[in-house]
Amino acid sequence: MPVLFLFFFLSLSTISAQQRTYCNPVNIDYGYTPFERFSQEGKHRATADPVIVNLRDTLYLFSTNQEGYWYSADMLDWTFVYRKFLLDDKYTHDLNAPAAWVMNDSLYVYGSTWELDFPIWKSGNPTRDDWEIAVDTLNVGAWDPAFHYDEDQDNLYLYWGSSNEFPLLGTEIQTHNLQTTGITRPIMKLHPEDHGWERFGEYNDNVFLAPFVEGAWVTKHNGKYYFQYAAPGTEFSGYADGVLVSENPLGGFRYQAHNPFSYKPGGFARGAGHGATFRDAHGNYWHVSTIFISVKNNFERRLGIWPAGFDADDVMYCNTAFGDYPTYLPEFAEGKDFTAGLFAGWMLLNYNKPVQVSSTLGGFHANNAVDEDIRTYWSAATGDAGEWLQTDLGESSTIHAIQINYADQDAEFMGKTLGKKHQYVIYGSDDGREWKIVVDKRHNQTDVPHDYVELSQPVRFRYLKLENHAMPTGKFAISGFRVFGKGAGERPGPVENFVVLRAPRDKDGNRLASWMKWKNHPEADGYNIYFGKDPAKLYGSIMVYGTNSYYFTGMDKADAYYFQIEAFNENGISERTEVIRVD
Structure with missing residues (x-):
């Protein structure tokens, strides 16, 4: 098959200067599960329970078992800082469901524990591994901890808990010694008899098991405290965050009428629970949370970031509509109505369209790469250079962006890996015979498991072909080869008989x-x-x-x-x- 090397070459520097959008799942170098018992169905990437905080207009992202964290100035390009916060050899993992907060121009970090031997770490310069122990132990064990520093009052509060039996708890922490005042208060329990979305099960229909409540987080707005919590379980597409409201940080919380406030049970990337709400450098609110996969293990998960905020009536909301399509970045979101969403308007061009591939491993069929389900995937027979997948858009279409979502098939890694890379080329064609390079990442040196490329200039093609050049590990496997832009036909008319x-x-x-x-x-x-x-x-x-x-x-x-x-x-x-x- 002849290839015309007419380069629509997109260097990384050109892309970075042009980009205006991002696309969930967040494209970071997720570590692999460190637990053998979670790898019975295959080794795989996994993280969850994210928190993002803003220190001096730089965003810092922490999540479960990553042996470090990421930072970003624009919410698109994330730089990883390797750091093991748990130094005792008895721990296989690093921080579970970590807490992070900013207080007095420093960043603090703490991990989940029921023991009293975890330190609280502090850094004034977290863009590099520059940390000190703020206090060597906290006098209360806290699983799924979240700290809220109330700048207005110079008060610090700790919230924690993860249980299908016990409530989430809260206490005040003294800022001078980072120890609790000794008074612990129950904050909330679930009420699945009243709230359908809190009931356990993929379809909220499991009446035999009580749902889990976890993932506490607090945001203060207009003098009120918005207490966020996750339910009913991380392994379900309906995993969501709800919110309670009070004028008191440790009591009197009322269920907000508009719940769940962060919810995404459908689409390519599903689930929007156990997260944190933060503000960008422009003052806009966003919510980061957990996307479920739960194929190789219930705890196989990714991260997503969604527009959020408070409306004119102080109702807290999170907009996940088209939340796994191209979404405007903070720099380009100023002045936009977050309640209406930040979808860029580029549609998915290849949903369930014809696919051809170089080879197929077992039952991991080619159409799985275009079925809009992150849980299914196509796998080539090998991970060798030259394996390829081709998608037919049906007609010549205007292409603005492409997302390549890799799946884990026969991966060999456990825990955090560094220095890994994906390398590939994407070709375009009008007739399926003569090809032009659209994206060239044969020399890419980064680990990009959910790579999203916004083209510096849109191109028009009918066919796109993704060709592998290097994989970090395992087979060349794709859960979603997603092409975004504008088709040449008509949009649908309004839905009838709803x-x-x-x-x-x-x-x-x-x-x-x-x-x-x-x-x-x-x-x-x-x-x-x-x-x-x-x-x-x-x-x-x-x-x-x-x-x-x-x-x-x-x-x-x-x-x-x-x-x-x-x-x-x-x-x-x-x-x-x-x-x-x-x-």
């Missing part, structure tokens, strides 16, 4: 579910369902592919709900339907 039927009361009097159905649109790839408890605050969203119905089990039992739906394909998004009220 019906929402709320389930009758169960034996306990609950009405926690509803069934939705609509007329299938022949030109639609998928649908976005929007919901909320106010027609002007439809902050919840559910992305649905390949069906014209959805069973929604995340409702609160006593409240009326409002719903809208829109259709989308590679050419654009339809108008939304009229809002439907369901009592």
